[in-house]
Amino acid sequence: MKPIVLLILIINLLLVINLVKSDESCYLLKQSLLFYKAQRAGRLPDNDIPWRGNSVLNDKSAGSSVDSNGDGDLSKGYFDAGDGVKFNFPMAYSMTMLGWSYLEYSGNIEKCGLASLYKEVLKWGTDFLIASHTSDNVFVVQVGNGDVDHSVWQPPEDINYVRQIYTIDPSNPGTDIAMEAASALSAASLVFKTSDPTYSAKCLQHAQKLYSFAITSQMKATNNQTYMNNAALYYTYDNTRYANEFSWDNKGVGAMLLLYQLTGELKYKDNLEAAFNVWQPGSTSNVITYTKGGLAWLREWGPCRYSLVMGFLQSVYSIKNGGDSKYNTFYKSQLSYVVGNNTNKQSFITGYGSKAPKNPHHRAAHHSTTKDINNPVNNTYQLPGALVGGPGKNDEWSDDRSNYVTNEVALDYNVGLVGSLSAFATGSEATSSSTGSTTPSTTSTQSTTGSTTTSQPTTGSTTASQSTTSSTTGTQSTTSKTTASTTGSQSTTTSTTSQSTTSSSQSTTTSKTTASTTGSQSTTTSQSTTTSKLGESESDDHLGDSVSSFIGRADSVLLILLSLISLIFNL
Incomplete structure (x- = not known):
């Protein structure tokens, strides 16, 4: 290891202890x-x-009725990033990870007084997954067309066009998204098992049906009916595919950790440590580059998310499973970096620190009334606690809203931040999770009119039990194929190819899917080739209607494992 890198990591660890104190964590x-x-x-x-x-109160599945307020059954859920699309794949992954983080660190979360808020956030997402599961073998995977949405810069409150609904079914399957949704609901069934047994049972029931749908639609049947044997059957170790990252599109490292937790078998431990060691300073794998400031840098697009979620996994292994202390050191050093303990003193969390991001790539926070990404000059509102994409290899970063590669925020970006903070928090100062105001860093943004608006996020009051929405598609740097159909009142197309390139990262993602789409008016499977330009129509790495169906894929392993855990504890 280079002495300078080691020195920076040691300094970062000392600083994170001082800067992120228990009450601040x-x-x-x-x-x-x-x-x-x-x-x-x-x-x-x-x-x-x-x-x-x-x-988007009119978002609804085909043939469904509206509720007493006139809202569609898919009107709720979470927008994926700085846009207005609901992608169920990364959203379901995000709910899986939030559930897993809670199960590992519920004690810390409760000491912070945040259990109610945490469960409220999780339930808003899992409610939508349940709403998306419109019948046993039908699941909504996306609400809204990415190309259409990303061509307009406006807050989601102003969306007034009919949005396409994309689904999978037995004729048009998508194994990994069905498995991911089941994984999220399995984890949620454990989170709510004591506090809300009825909802816990509901989550588990949908998880089991989604699992059955996915495994019978796309996976090879086996004579072994247990979840554990299925998990072991589909588990394979591949250094390139599994060890380099953990993300919404690659679950291998998480599968290793869960398998080791469940079985204690050394083969999983060895593979897990080999994966973690790729991220350690001084690794000879040439996969991870350490910036001078100490960030374990994987790739240009959103590097902070990768380092933090890998940090969460290493914290679980070190803190809960007796792993080497170097893994505990890793997660703390990466958390230290993003809160501002780096060479540039740059925080990568909105609203936190003297140099916090003020202009994340986010339509709602910017709140342009002219559909112009540059008007107003600064975001109108402060987005609370969002992890932005992150710096380049040399720690360089600018607060540039138009650069979605480095400045966008997303559901999946924040899961590593939540998980790492849950591990780190000691809860010496109770923080109300349902009522009262917060004391955020004062970040004022100035509009073109010269007026200054300061937004202070407040805490939530009640849990929302209404059904919620979300959606999915997306690829990262993989090529995937799925089948699908289109149902609707107008046009239908099949075989969609979406290619998006960004001038910033010079990365190309090609995904080939056929998404089942339904809509009350226009329904087309988005068959298009799009080249996105910075500041024009962003193409985040979830765009592309990708619902991959690789047999034995790690996504499925993670679900199988979480399903197994749920079944064991719910017997």
Whole structure:
């Protein structure tokens, strides 16, 4: 290991202990959860994010009826990133990870006084997954067309066009998204087992049906009927595919950790440590680059999310399973970096620190009334506790809203932040999770009119039990194929190819899927080739209607394992 890198990591560890004190860690955890409230769609039950309003109330599945308010069954849920699309794949992954983090660190979360808020955030997402499961073998995977949405810069409250609904079914399956949704609901069934047994049972029931749908639709049947044997059957270790990252599109490392937790078998431990060691300073794998400031840097697009979620996994292994202390050191050093303990003193969390991001790539927070990404100059509202994409290899970063590669926020970005903060928080200062105001860092943003608006996010009051929405598609740097159909009153197309390139990262993602879409009016499977330009129509790495169906994929392993855990504890 280079001496300078080691020195920086040691300094970072000392600083994170001083800067993120116990009370601040609870405050930061609260803000990172409130970010999800800023992402809510539908009719909002509270004023916790006062600058967010009702949106996309007409989102509904084919043939469904509206509720007593006239809202569609898919009107709620979470918007994926800085846009207005609901992608169920990364959203379900995010709920899986929030559930897992709670199960590992519920004690810390409770000591911070945040258990109610945490469960409220989780339930808003899992409610939507349940709403998306419109019948045993039909699941909504996306609400809204990415190309259409990303071509317009406007807050979600202003969306007024008919939005496409994409689904999977036995004729048009998508194994990994069905498995991911089942995984999220399995985890939620454990989170709510004591506090809300009825809801816990409901989550588990949907998880089991989604699991059955996915495994019978796409996976090879086996003679072994147990979840554990299925997990072992589909588990394979591949250094390139599993060890390099953990994300909504790659679950291998998480599968290793869960298998080791469940079985204690050394083969899983060895593979797990080999994966973790790729991220350690001085690794000879040449996969991870350490910036001079100490960030374990995987790739240009959203590097902070990868380092923090890998940090969460390493914290679980070290703190809960007796792993080497170097893994505990890793998660703390990465958390230290993003809160501002780096060479540039740059915080990568909105609303936290003297150099916090003020202009994340986020339509709702920017709140342009002219559909112009540059007007107003600065975001109108402060987004609470959002992790932005992050710096380049040399720690360089600018607060540039138009650069979605480095400045966008997303549901899946924040799960590593929530998980790491949950591990770190000691809860010496109780933080109200349901009522009262917060004391956020004062971040004022100035509009073109010269007026200054300061938004202080507040805490939530009641849990929302209404059904919620979300949606999915997306690829990262993989090529995937699925089948699908289109049902609707107008046009139908099959075989969609979506290619998006960004001038910033110079990355190309090609995904080939056929998504089943339904809509009350226009229904087309988005068959298009799109080249996105910075500041024009962003193409985040969830775009592309990708619902991959690889047999034995790690996504399925993670679900199988979480399903097994749920079944064991729910017997």
